Amino acid sequence: MSIFMQAMETDTEKKFLNRNLQNTNGFQRKNRDYEWQVVWRNVFAFIYLHIAAFYGIFLMVTGKAKLWTALFGLLFALLSAMGVTAGAHRLWAHRAYKAKWPLRLFLAIMQTMAFQNHIYEWVRDHRVHHKFTETDADPHNAKRGFFFSHIGWLMVRKHKDVFEKGASVDMSDLEKDPIVMFQKKTYLVVMPLLCFVLPAYIPVYFWGESAWNSWYIASILRYTISLHFTWLVNSAAHIWGNKPYDKNIGATDNKMVAIFAVGEGWHNYHHVFPWDYKAAELGNYSTNISTALIDFAAKYGLAYDLKTVSADMIRKRIARTGDGSHPWSKQALET
Numbered sequence: 001m002s003i004f005m006q007a008m009e010t011d012t013e014k015k016f017l018n019r020n021l022q023n024t025n026g027f028q029r030k031n032r033d034y035e036w037q038v039v040w041r042n043v044f045a046f047i048y049l050h051i052a053a054f055y056g057i058f059l060m061v062t063g064k065a066k067l068w069t070a071l072f073g074l075l076f077a078l079l080s081a082m083g084v085t086a087g088a089h090r091l092w093a094h095r096a097y098k099a100k101w102p103l104r105l106f107l108a109i110m111q112t113m114a115f116q117n118h119i120y121e122w123v124r125d126h127r128v129h130h131k132f133t134e135t136d137a138d139p140h141n142a143k144r145g146f147f148f149s150h151i152g153w154l155m156v157r158k159h160k161d162v163f164e165k166g167a168s169v170d171m172s173d174l175e176k177d178p179i180v181m182f183q184k185k186t187y188l189v190v191m192p193l194l195c196f197v198l199p200a201y202i203p204v205y206f207w208g209e210s211a212w213n214s215w216y217i218a219s220i221l222r223y224t225i226s227l228h229f230t231w232l233v234n235s236a237a238h239i240w241g242n243k244p245y246d247k248n249i250g251a252t253d254n255k256m257v258a259i260f261a262v263g264e265g266w267h268n269y270h271h272v273f274p275w276d277y278k279a280a281e282l283g284n285y286s287t288n289i290s291t292a293l294i295d296f297a298a299k300y301g302l303a304y305d306l307k308t309v310s311a312d313m314i315r316k317r318i319a320r321t322g323d324g325s326h327p328w329s330k331q332a333l334e335t
């Protein structure tokens, strides 16, 4: 249950909804579930975020805030992004490498700073996205358009296929991870402190920024931009770009998204080889600082069993299903 909905829905309401789903026949369910049920609380929250983020930009460009506040916002965004990419995504959702507890703790704290739901919920949605990509069971099904896959999916109730088919996804590995389960239990208290209060407090305390400047820039603007950069992976990288590895799937390789989403825009590759800890074919740090962090942690033994894909396997896949945009395509076809 998401943080916004948790406050809204009682157990009784939930049971009533479940019973209704079980009692209705498939055809009726299908029709009913296509009706969008807007969650106004989330809509208003996103409207506030965007108005306040624009005000944060105004404060920055008019020189009313200190430069350090903006730089701190950037650093905070990068750190929290690591919690999402190296943590929730590559470690917990895909098990692309293993991590000792200090690294898992660090990544869980960073992921909490990012407020993209707790790790358990994030991973469940993401595993469901991979298993049922671009179907009604995909929480951010890109076939429902850019707006839905970008932000709209967080403003409506999920399609019933997400619950029904999503139930088949195994989450037992996360249930065995005490750090993940502790974060889940304490999320409603710790997340607001780490995502909003802490970044608003630091600039005030350390370089005398005003509390409002700090709030609008380091908390709200930083958070809103991070969300959009993340959402581009679900929207843009399922719409625009090349398909060097598999032309038959919706996911694309998109360099702009890779830069904005710190290495997660090589999405055609990632959907074909989701177990690769680089989430990309190349270990190029400039468009993939998440890989740099994992490699750095591996050097000190904190990350281990890093999984990747052999060049031969990639080459064969390019030749078999690629769209011809990979430099190896021609060569692979000739041999």
Ligand code: ST9
Residues within 6 Å of the ligand: 001, 002, 003, 004, 005, 039, 042, 077, 081, 084, 085, 089, 115, 116, 117, 121, 124, 125, 126, 128, 139, 153, 154, 155, 156, 157, 158, 159, 162, 163, 165, 166, 167, 169, 225, 226, 227, 229, 230, 231, 233, 234, 260, 261, 262, 264
């Ligand atoms: C956010 C997430 O932004 C972004 C994810 C992006 C992923 C991108 C991946 C790409 C790689 C990473 C790139 C990173 C780049 C970083 C760069 C940064 C610079 N399976 O959800 P509920 C069941 S979050 C199975 O409430 P509703 C389950 O029983 C933004 N079952 O559904 C659940 O109960 P519980 C901030 C599932 O009522 C129950 O249904 N957060 C599944 O339809 C109810 O679940 C928000 O805005 C499933 N997949 O509500 C929160 N899902 O949990 C917004 C559900 O108790 N969310 N169930 O087990 C909400 O308010 C609601 O979820 C809702 C749907 C209104 C959207």
Ligand code: ZN
Residues within 6 Å of the ligand: 089, 093, 094, 126, 130, 270, 274
């Ligand atoms: Zn993934």
Ligand code: ZN
Residues within 6 Å of the ligand: 129, 233, 234, 238, 251, 267, 271
């Ligand atoms: Zn995807």
